[in-house]
Amino acid sequence: MLKEYRTVTEVVGPLMVVEGIEGVKYEELVEIEMKTGEHRRGRVLEITDDKAMVQLFEGSAGINLESTSVRFLGKPLELGVSEDMIGRVFDGLGSPIDDGPAIMPDQRIDINGTPINPVSRDYPDEFIQTGISTIDGLNTLVRGQKLPIFSGSGLPHNNVAAQIARQATVLGEGEKFAVVFAAMGITFEEAQFFIDDFTETGAIDRAVLFMNLADDPAIERISTPRMALTCAEYLAFEKDMHVLVIMTDMTNYAEALREVSAARKEVPGRRGYPGYLYTDLASLYERAGRIRGRKGSITQIPILTMPEDDITHPIPDLTGYITEGQIILSRDLYRQGMEPPIFIVPSLSRLKDKGIGKGKTREDHADTMNQIYAGYTAGREARELAVILGDSALSEADRAFAKFAEAFDKEYVDQGYYTNRDIKDTLDLGWKLLRIIPRTELKRIRDEYINKYMGEETEEED
Numbered sequence: 001m002l003k004e005y006r007t008v009t010e011v012v013g014p015l016m017v018v019e020g021i022e023g024v025k026y027e028e029l030v031e032i033e034m035k036t037g038e039h040r041r042g043r044v045l046e047i048t049d050d051k052a053m054v055q056l057f058e059g060s061a062g063i064n065l066e067s068t069s070v071r072f073l074g075k076p077l078e079l080g081v082s083e084d085m086i087g088r089v090f091d092g093l094g095s096p097i098d099d100g101p102a103i104m105p106d107q108r109i110d111i112n113g114t115p116i117n118p119v120s121r122d123y124p125d126e127f128i129q130t131g132i133s134t135i136d137g138l139n140t141l142v143r144g145q146k147l148p149i150f151s152g153s154g155l156p157h158n159n160v161a162a163q164i165a166r167q168a169t170v171l172g173e174g175e176k177f178a179v180v181f182a183a184m185g186i187t188f189e190e191a192q193f194f195i196d197d198f199t200e201t202g203a204i205d206r207a208v209l210f211m212n213l214a215d216d217p218a219i220e221r222i223s224t225p226r227m228a229l230t231c232a233e234y235l236a237f238e239k240d241m242h243v244l245v246i247m248t249d250m251t252n253y254a255e256a257l258r259e260v261s262a263a264r265k266e267v268p269g270r271r272g273y274p275g276y277l278y279t280d281l282a283s284l285y286e287r288a289g290r291i292r293g294r295k296g297s298i299t300q301i302p303i304l305t306m307p308e309d310d311i312t313h314p315i316p317d318l319t320g321y322i323t324e325g326q327i328i329l330s331r332d333l334y335r336q337g338m339e340p341p342i343f344i345v346p347s348l349s350r351l352k353d354k355g356i357g358k359g360k361t362r363e364d365h366a367d368t369m370n371q372i373y374a375g376y377t378a379g380r381e382a383r384e385l386a387v388i389l390g391d392s393a394l395s396e397a398d399r400a401f402a403k404f405a406e407a408f409d410k411e412y413v414d415q416g417y418y419t420n421r422d423i424k425d426t427l428d429l430g431w432k433l434l435r436i437i438p439r440t441e442l443k444r445i446r447d448e449y450i451n452k453y454m455g456e457e458t459e460e461e462d
Helices: 133-138 157-167 188-201 220-237 250-263 277-285 314-322 331-335 365-389 396-413 423-434 447-461
Strands: 008-012 015-018 028-033 039-048 051-056 069-076 078-081 089-091 107-110 127-129 149-152 177-186 207-213 242-248 289-291 297-306 325-329 342-349
Touching (some): 028 051, 107 220, 133 342, 133 396, 133 423, 149 314, 157 177, 157 242, 177 188, 177 250, 188 207, 220 297, 250 297, 250 314, 277 297, 277 314, 396 423
Parallel strands (some): 177 207, 177 242
Antiparallel strands (some): 015 051, 028 039, 039 051, 078 107, 289 297, 325 342
16 A cells, blocks of 8 residues: 655755655655645655655646655656557657557556666677768668767757658668657757658658657656667567667756756766766666667667867767767858768767678778778868968879868768668769779778779769
8 A cells, every 4th residue: 555645844946855754765656746636746866764855757846845745656667668659759758749649558667777688788780771971881870889979059960860860771671660769858949840850751650759848847858768768678679670769969868967966965076967977878878789689679879969069078078988989060061051060080980890891781881981081081181281382282192182072071971961872872972982082092992892893983984
């Protein structure tokens, strides 16, 4: 039998203290009944002797200490999951907000997930095609990887997120693929953009959306990514689907953590964020991966806006530690009108080598990728030099590299948000651009590939 307590002694921001409790456990779900008959929910954050600190999901406005009753429900916050969730839109606590029927759950799962035994993890090594050349060709996304996008305030990361969600696919026959999209602290306008984009393009038919708006309680933000990942784990490991989880914006999530930490009067860590920010982020990111003997996989693309474009800020810094690379959006490229403005020089995918090559993408992929990187950096240097010394000071090779870098930006990077290139088109475009560079300078590509692919191009043009 559930006990009811009327011993609320303190309410501070999103937190509430209940005294005289018995048998209450950490992370337990709490139901709060107010004087007006309104019900709110919360979870146990901390237990000391006979006191429990409760985190309120709907905020603490209007709570009266004397007439509020609290019930501890003896179970953690759970999400009712079912395959019917695909094509639906939910709020940050997993309730449908698309005017559709309630979900009849197959099972109810604790949103904190179950840790994966490291021994049973399988290494990510299968290619995921996003349709964006700068990712597929140069910073390849691999099934089971976590690859964040580092953006800045005002940059079009929403357009990139929507493009990946629309276009992403796994190659191979009979592979079931789904996208789980979690948005935290976004404006109504942004939420509408995603819903409209997904609906108009038909991407909603294979997607599950969790939306936490900027005017929703900040505390809900903490549960939103966990709801999304719980749904993803069910689809991946119970229904054998390959799931891509896109989470935007992790900066809003970290701000919600900071708010709770400040309310708890904790000693702050770097720049006011709690000392456990790393651990908390890891508890989300490490829910990606593949499990031996299971067909499905979870791939994560967290998106975060770097405050003041500072990559040393705790949020991108710690995210970069935990995840396997980063895709960086450039303000410079954005000003030049590039769509998407992905800057390849500092971008990196640590697992790309495992997901490319013969039988996965194409045999020439690794060589052309290395050569494009080398050619582009040499071309940027040559362009900077030309600004100071003039074109006449450049060697013939330098001029070719500068021309290559310019053509690369215009044709390879600037593909638009609605162009879906398959991997063969991306690789062929790479070869077309590499023809600008003299053959003698193509030092990172094997001769057999140069003869095979450049020879083909020449024949086509003749």
